[in-house]
Amino acid sequence: MSEKVEAYIVIAQQEWALDLGSNARNLAVEFSKSKPVLYVNPAMGIKTLLTQTKTAHEKQRLKISLGFGEDTVKVGENLWVHTPSTISYSVNKLKNLSLYNFLNERNGKGFFKSLNNALRKLGWHHDKVVVLNDSQIFTGLFTKKYLQPLLSFYYIRDNLVEHPYFKYHGTRLEPETVALADAVFANSAYLADYARKHNPLSLDIGQGCETDIYQADFTYTEPTDLASIPHPRIGYVGFLTGERLDIKLLENIADANPTWQIVLIGPEEIMFQQSRLHKIKNVHFLGSKDSSQLPSYMQYLDVCMNPQLVNALTIGNYPRKIDEYLAMGKPTVATETPAMKMFLPHVELALGTEGYNKAISKALLPQSEEARKAAIVCAKSHTWEACVAQIYSVQEQLLKS
Structure with a gap:
């Protein structure tokens, strides 16, 4: 493990509090076995603010988004979660590209301002962290501009640009986000081939699975x-x-x-x-x-x-x-x-x-x-340890070059 790397940041699609199986969550836990990790929740959008602030958790998330309360909390050994203290414009349906691009960059700027503040609180240096962006297409465009990390990786585990929400702007912007990354990691050969069209350093690192609880030779009670x-x-x-x-x-x-x-x-x-x-x-x-x-x-x-x-x-x-x-x-x-x-x-x-x-x-x-x-x-044989080992290998090659 390179001494140049102080910590890892995982920019996630899914909130940590949902406690569902997700690749970003698993990768963050695996990274934390060797270095400190900051898992970053997605920023709250105006649409979410208006429609999904009924539960205690949603109200707390809104409070943090408005700048009140602790936005960075420790959730495990060597692992923290950051909820951005910013509210994003809900711009996905905008067809005016100039206006969309302007507001999307404003969203990115607010997101990384909050993240930079979190790094300062933790005493981490932006130029000593490695970022893994879990297919945050639109935020990822501005990782290097507003964070300037040691390395910036893009992680692709779904063909999101074919999803109705992402299709319009994602189709044109994901290639840009992929191209800006220092390397791209995918969980299938198909997605790695797609990414390689825009970034030659795109690899299929396979998929991890928490198979420890699945014991074929143990006799379970029939439900x-x-x-x-x-x-x-x-x-x-x-x-x-x-x-x-x-x-x-x-x-x-x-x-x-x-x-x-x-x-x-x-x-x-x-x-x-x-x-x-x-x-x-x-x-x-x-x-x-x-x-x-x-x-x-x-x-x-x-x-x-x-x-x-x-x-x-x-x-x-x-x-x-x-x-x-x-x-x-x-x-x-x-x-x-x-x-x-x-x-x-x-x-x-x-x-x-x-x-x-x-x-x-x-x-x-x-x-x-x-x-x-x-x-x-x-x-x-499909473990998160094996996936992360491949990320580390590419990381070391890039840091030596």
Whole structure:
């Protein structure tokens, strides 16, 4: 580890307080094993201020955004969280590029002013910190201008420019943000190839997964709400969102195979809530579960699946749940995408209803112990430590040059 590096800053898409699994959070924790880390929450926007300040947490966040209260708190050994003392203009829908660019830079300037103040409070030097920007496209444009860190890295884990929120301005600005970075890290070959068009030093560093709680050889107690469901059970565990999951495919699989029980575990957004899936007898919604409960649910499924939509938003993403399924030694079926091919031969890949029917039928056949153990080894090799080691390697090369 270079002595030139005093600390790391992770500029995140997701608030630390949400306490959900996120790559930025995991990377921050891994960095903190060697150096101090400041995890930076996204700035509050005017739209959020007007519509989402009802809970105690939201009110506290608003108070900090207005400059009242402690904006930098220690949350762990070697780890701090900073909530920017600034309110951003909600400019995403502006079509006037000159006005948008002006206000977007004002947002960036306010964000980094708050961050610089936090560094001074911590006694850190801006020219001795390494920044990892977790796909904050618009803020990232101004990292070097207003922070001037030792190194600035961009991290890409989703094809965000295909998301409706990011598409208009993100399509033109992400290439600029990527080009300005000293290096770009991605969690799939597809996204690394995309980034490399704008920055030659773009690498696929893979994906980490917290597989410690997934112990395939431990006998868990079968959850009561799952025990009453007949076998075979074909399950999905995770957020149920129509933006990323193929609802029609699930309906077709359930209709075509009435003896299969489709078990969906996780919180639902509106598209799932309103879907025909709720009217199909062999589809079971078990709701959201604490992460500590998930291994017990997975253990008592016969096949685990990831019925992902194939679109511009999802085609390059790395579904963390695949590692979780494999770590539990479960036969797994997933939608075929470029990013998923790295899991072969441990996963059955499929496209469409017919492809899924065949792949699930094959996955329901007895699994050899050799294949099961190989799948577990594959999943357990995908660690955050391995991802960060690759970041450190690039960092050292850049600091020596």
